[in-house]
Amino acid sequence: MSVAATDTAVLDDVPAPAATGRGDRFRFLRGGKTRTGLLILAFFALIAVIGPWIAPYDPDAMSDQLLQAPSADHWFGTTHTGQDVLSQILVGTRGVLLVGFIAGFLATVLSVLIGVTAGFLGGAADEVLSLFSNVFLVIPGLPLIIIIASFVEDTTDLLIAAVIALTSWAWGSRVLRAQTLSLRRRDYVEAARATGESTWRIILFEVMPNLTAVIASGFVGTVIFAILSEITLAFIGVADISHWNWGTVLFWAQSNQALAQGAWWWFVPAGLCIALLGTALSLINFGIDEFVNPRLRTATGSSKKVTMRVGFTPVARTAAPTTTPDPSTPPTPEPPGETRDTGTTGENSETSKEPSV
Amino acid sequence: MKYVLQRLAFYAVTAWAAITINFLIPRLMPGDPVEALMSRYQGQLDTSAIASLKALFGLDENKSLWAQYTDYWSHLLDGDLGLSFTFFPTPVGEVISQALPWTLALVGITTLISFLLGTGIGVYSGWRRGSWLDGLLPVTTFISSVPYFWLGLIAISVFAVKWPLFPFEGGYDNSLVPAFDWPFISSALYHGVLPGVTIVLSAIAGWILGMRNMMVTVSSEDYVMVAQAKGLSERRVMFAYAARNAVLPSISAFALSLGFIVSGTLLVEMVFNYPGIGFQLLQAVGAKDYPLMQGVFLVITLSVLAANLLADMAYAFLDPRTRKEA
Numbered sequence: 001m002s003v004a005a006t007d008t009a010v011l012d013d014v015p016a017p018a019a020t021g022r023g024d025r026f027r028f029l030r031g032g033k034t035r036t037g038l039l040i041l042a043f044f045a046l047i048a049v050i051g052p053w054i055a056p057y058d059p060d061a062m063s064d065q066l067l068q069a070p071s072a073d074h075w076f077g078t079t080h081t082g083q084d085v086l087s088q089i090l091v092g093t094r095g096v097l098l099v100g101f102i103a104g105f106l107a108t109v110l111s112v113l114i115g116v117t118a119g120f121l122g123g124a125a126d127e128v129l130s131l132f133s134n135v136f137l138v139i140p141g142l143p144l145i146i147i148i149a150s151f152v153e154d155t156t157d158l159l160i161a162a163v164i165a166l167t168s169w170a171w172g173s174r175v176l177r178a179q180t181l182s183l184r185r186r187d188y189v190e191a192a193r194a195t196g197e198s199t200w201r202i203i204l205f206e207v208m209p210n211l212t213a214v215i216a217s218g219f220v221g222t223v224i225f226a227i228l229s230e231i232t233l234a235f236i237g238v239a240d241i242s243h244w245n246w247g248t249v250l251f252w253a254q255s256n257q258a259l260a261q262g263a264w265w266w267f268v269p270a271g272l273c274i275a276l277l278g279t280a281l282s283l284i285n286f287g288i289d290e291f292v293n294p295r296l297r298t299a300t301g302s303s304k305k306v307t308m309r310v311g312f313t314p315v316a317r318t319a320a321p322t323t324t325p326d327p328s329t330p331p332t333p334e335p336p337g338e339t340r341d342t343g344t345t346g347e348n349s350e351t352s353k354e355p356s357v
Numbered sequence: 358m359k360y361v362l363q364r365l366a367f368y369a370v371t372a373w374a375a376i377t378i379n380f381l382i383p384r385l386m387p388g389d390p391v392e393a394l395m396s397r398y399q400g401q402l403d404t405s406a407i408a409s410l411k412a413l414f415g416l417d418e419n420k421s422l423w424a425q426y427t428d429y430w431s432h433l434l435d436g437d438l439g440l441s442f443t444f445f446p447t448p449v450g451e452v453i454s455q456a457l458p459w460t461l462a463l464v465g466i467t468t469l470i471s472f473l474l475g476t477g478i479g480v481y482s483g484w485r486r487g488s489w490l491d492g493l494l495p496v497t498t499f500i501s502s503v504p505y506f507w508l509g510l511i512a513i514s515v516f517a518v519k520w521p522l523f524p525f526e527g528g529y530d531n532s533l534v535p536a537f538d539w540p541f542i543s544s545a546l547y548h549g550v551l552p553g554v555t556i557v558l559s560a561i562a563g564w565i566l567g568m569r570n571m572m573v574t575v576s577s578e579d580y581v582m583v584a585q586a587k588g589l590s591e592r593r594v595m596f597a598y599a600a601r602n603a604v605l606p607s608i609s610a611f612a613l614s615l616g617f618i619v620s621g622t623l624l625v626e627m628v629f630n631y632p633g634i635g636f637q638l639l640q641a642v643g644a645k646d647y648p649l650m651q652g653v654f655l656v657i658t659l660s661v662l663a664a665n666l667l668a669d670m671a672y673a674f675l676d677p678r679t680r681k682e683a
Contacts, residue, residue: 131367135374140661142620143638143654147382150642150650178609225617228504232624235506238642250507254628259514259525271507278502279495286498289570 034287040280044273048094055087059244070265077265080256085249089269092245096277099161099230104223106165111172111218116211118173119180120203130177137170145229149238160239164226172218179214183207213289220285224278231274246270360673368666375658379651380429383414384422398445406440413439413648438655439648443640449652453634457656459528460633463549464622467556468615475561476607479568480600486573494566501562505621509555509628516551523551526630552629560618567610571603578602601675608672615664619657 057063057074063082070077076085118129145163149155183189184207192202208215233239234247235254253259253266402410412428420428432438438449482490500508517525529535530544575581576599584598623635630636634653641649 134371140616140620140657147650275503279499282498
């Protein structure tokens with residue numbers, strides 16, 4: 001089933017675009033949304049690596065050009081001490097991405113381990129593990145991170161990432177548990193159990209592939225959460241403000257009344273970077289979701305060809321093949337539920353069965 | 358009823374664990390920042406205040422951990438959270454109880470609005486896939502990727518500094534005395550518009566998206582087709598058959614996101630100097646006011662826990678399967 005094939009790809013941190021050789025496996029990279037998301041992410045990853053070298057100025061260096069609006073010399077303007085905002089953002093990208101992905105990875109591992117185990121085993125194990133994740137769930141991450149960070153004298157990026165991961169895995173874990181709970185009594189799982197497959201085999205090969213979307217969204221969601229938390233910590237001045245990241249820029253902007261002075265260039269670029277990065281990650285998330293569940297595709301995509309109506313067989317309106325499905329793709333079983341409806345008819349028209357779940 | 362009792366017991370245990378974690382945090386941290394603070398206020402603290410601070414932060418080195426723990430609980434059950442250093446010498450409990458109504462109102466109203474509005478839009482956009490509503494998705498995604506506080510900053514710079522339509526800080530007009538009369542309430546509502554809209558805008562995208570995706574999935578189920586085959590009206594199929602089933606994950610996500618929304622609200626309060634507990638947390642962080650920080654943390658945690666319980670009840674009410682499974 002094509003769903004199972006994505007499993008490995010999705011569990012990797014960042015799907016490597018270079019490895020597209022294996023046909024169907026990386027097909028989800030080809031959606032417009034995913035591609036846009038990956039491009040933006042790749043852009044920021046590049047900045048994270050080379051940012052400190054391409055920054056035109058030392059982000060800490062003061063100059064006599066105080067609070068200048070954006071110009072050819074200073075693309076993003078300058079701060080009240082004449083520091084270059086663009087350089088600060090370029091240099092700050094690395095910390096943002098690093099913390100985000102480390103925290104996301106750690107949290108995903110934890111949430112899969114605990115959530116799937118709890119949901120599948122049920123009984124006492126479920127109670128214990130659920131209790132465990134609920135404890136972490138009810139502790140709102142941000143205040144906890146704030147408190148820990150302000151107790152600790154010197155907060156490193158790694159420490160922040162670890163704290164964020166420890167406080168944010170429970171969300172994914174609970175969603176995974178709920179999903180597993182609803183899967184574990186499905187017929188195909190019962191069938192596997194009846195044939196004597198071991199519990200771990202059932203979890204890994206019958207249940208997990210159907211959780212791919214949840215796991216993937218969990219990972220990407222945690223990365224977004226981690227990035228936001230980290231920037232927030234810097235913004236309220238809890239994290240080490242001598243270490244540049246986008247939040248630090250906002251912290252200085254806020255504490256020096258950038259708003260009241262109309263110095264929009266001081267806080268707009270950092271916020272837009274955060275939003276752009278977050279949007280990129282969300283787009284990747286949607287791409288994965290839509291790959292696993294083709295029904296979610298919007299009509300704006302590749303799918304303006306077939307109309308579904310209640311009681312009618314799908315009919316291809318145009319004979320010409322769509323551009324997006326790769327002709328070289330091996331003839332994988334196109335899920336019967338892949339109903340590329342036009343949506344323009346306004347008919348509430350989904351009739352076929354869900355492909356996998 | 359058995360289910361309800363089970364959940365109650367379960368959340369009682371969880372609350373106990375959360376409080377215990379709150380007890381352990383300052384004791385696991387290196388250094389003794391609280392001691393340093395106390396020495397700064399030496400002479401102004403009376404003996405009972407010193408005793409309660411010591412119990413709350415584990416400064417009684419000669420006591421066993423267990424004795425510290427029982428001390429901690431007895432202070433907590435008395436509602437004694439220590440003295441705030443920022444608002445010296447007001448007790449933390451008093452400081453928080455002044456701020457809590459503001460936060461509860463802000464979070465409660467905005468969450469309700471964004472949940473109802475977002476779920477409603479999600480139902481329609483999932484049911485009529487490909488309509489203009491799909492065009493909203495990228496926009497809402499973008500907005501929800503923006504940190505709450507940054508959206509707040511932008512809102513201030515546009516609607517309070519550039520076009521001064523709304524006040525840029527505070528929860529009510531300072532010339533008014535807080536009371537349950539129309540001038541005060543209208544002033545509070547007026548001051549709440551910008552923070553409220555900021556939170557709703559940030560929070561709504563998640564509801565739209567979750568609901569849309571569930572609607573799309575659910576609308577292909579057999580029972581939806583049966584309902585359509587029976588010739589029921591589209592509205593009835595959409596709401597009573599598809600939406601009722603699709604809303605379940607949103608309900609279970611409701612409690613989950615509450616913690617997230619509360620965190621976001623704290624930040625919005627910080628940006629707008631809104632007189633809720635988020636703003637107090639900011640002040641506490643700035644002044645290293647550990648008693649206040651921990652008190653705020655405890656109150657937030659317990660509130661979120663209570664909300665979890667409520668959502669669980671709602672879920673059980675809507676989904677009979679849960680009652681059997683549990």
